[in-house]
Amino acid sequence: MTMRDRIDVIRESIEAAKLKCGRTDTVHLMGVSKTHPYDAVCEAVSSGLFLFGENRVQEIQKKFPDNRNGFELHLIGHLQSNKVKKAVASVDAIDSIDSLRLATLVSNEAEKLGKVIPVLIEWNTSEEESKSGFSDFSEYLMLLEASAQLPGIEINGLMTIGPLTENETQVRTAFAKLREIGEKSKQKFPNIDFSTLSMGMSQDYHWAIQEGSTMVRIGTALFGGRDYS
Numbered sequence: 276m277t278m279r280d281r282i283d284v285i286r287e288s289i290e291a292a293k294l295k296c297g298r299t300d301t302v303h304l305m306g307v308s309k310t311h312p313y314d315a316v317c318e319a320v321s322s323g324l325f326l327f328g329e330n331r332v333q334e335i336q337k338k339f340p341d342n343r344n345g346f347e348l349h350l351i352g353h354l355q356s357n358k359v360k361k362a363v364a365s366v367d368a369i370d371s372i373d374s375l376r377l378a379t380l381v382s383n384e385a386e387k388l389g390k391v392i393p394v395l396i397e398w399n400t401s402e403e404e405s406k407s408g409f410s411d412f413s414e415y416l417m418l419l420e421a422s423a424q425l426p427g428i429e430i431n432g433l434m435t436i437g438p439l440t441e442n443e444t445q446v447r448t449a450f451a452k453l454r455e456i457g458e459k460s461k462q463k464f465p466n467i468d469f470s471t472l473s474m475g476m477s478q479d480y481h482w483a484i485q486e487g488s489t490m491v492r493i494g495t496a497l498f499g500g501r502d503y504s
Contacts, residue, residue, distance in 0.1 A: 278315075279322035281497055289491065292484035302484055307351065307476070307494030310501040313338050319497070320346050328370065328492050332358040335365050351434070351473075351492060353407040360384050363392055370395040370434045370473055373407045375418040378425055385427030393431045395473055398456060400449040401438035408435065415456075419464050432471025432489070433457050437479045446479050450486035457487075 276284075282304070289302050308316050309330045316327060316339075325345060329335045330352030339348065349368040354377060362369060363384040372378050372394045385392045396418065399408035409415040422430055435453045437446045457469045475483025477496035484491065495501070 277322070278318045278497075282319065282322050282324055285493055285496060288481065289484060292481045296485045298484070300489070302488060303490040305349065305351075305473075305490055305492045306497050307492050308338075308498060309334060309352075309494065311498045313340075315498055316346075324497075329366075332362045332365065336361060339365070354381075356380055363388060363390075366392075368393040368395075368431075371397045371407065372418075372428075373397045373409060375414070375421055378418055378422070378428060382425035382427030391427060391429050394428045395432050395434040395471060396430065398433055398435045398453055400435045400452040400456075401445075403438060406436055412456075416463075419460065419467060422467065430467050430469075432469050432473065433460075434471075434473040437474065437476070437483065441478075443482060447482045447486055450474050450483050450488065454487040 285304060289304065293302060303326060304324065305326045305328045306319050306324050307328045326347050328349045328351035332350065335350065347367045349370050350362050350366045351370045354362055354369060354371055356377065359380045363381060369381060369392060372381065378394065381392060381394065396415070397408035399406045399410045402410055433453055433456060435449065437449050440446060453472055453474055457472055460467070461469045471490055472488050473490040473492065474488045475491040477493050480488070480491040480493065
């Protein structure tokens with residue numbers, strides 16, 4: 276199966292999941308290219324995919340040229356504070372803001388470069404210790420309240436990673452929690468954009484779409500298995 280065929284199959288599957296729950300809005304497809312070569316990204320771009328996510332700043336810097344042509348690149352993995360400067364200079368958006376401190380560092384670096392970087396706020400909706408993201412609502416509110424004083428970032432919504440299980444109820448509960456957080460946040464902070472809900476990966480994006488996801492992050496189903504060697 277060619278790259279174009281795989282993209283078409285996934286997009287058809289996204290539409291089927293939307294139809295199942297009566298949705299008519301757009302669900303964006305992000306290709307997660309971690310551990311895969313730049314040639315695979317170029318093949319996907321040639322096949323009509325223009326949104327990509329990478330987990331590590333170091334890999335982004337090694338893999339991608341400074342002048343990307345025609346596609347958008349997001350950092351979706353945990354961002355360490357000592358990598359903020361490199362991240363802000365290397366990507367179009369950061370989808371894994373998990374603290375006020377990190378948001379402040381990103382905003383400061385973006386200001387130095389004369390840019391405003393779109394961000395998503397990450398939530399640990401499965402409450403697993405191995406995952407990053409907010410789990411305390413009061414800390415999350417502190418970030419939202421402070422965001423007006425962070426001109427280098429623009430909040431565009433929320434992100435989460437579902438629990439690593441085949442239990443549909445557990446996975447959908449985590450996704451539903453993110454949707455509910457977004458709805459509550461929108462009521463409390465009407466001037467902040469919460470339109471993006473980035474949730475759902477290769478194994479669970481059908482469930483994520485039924486729970487309101489507007490962006491699914493697909494790696495294995497698109498690029499194949501990963502080589503971590």
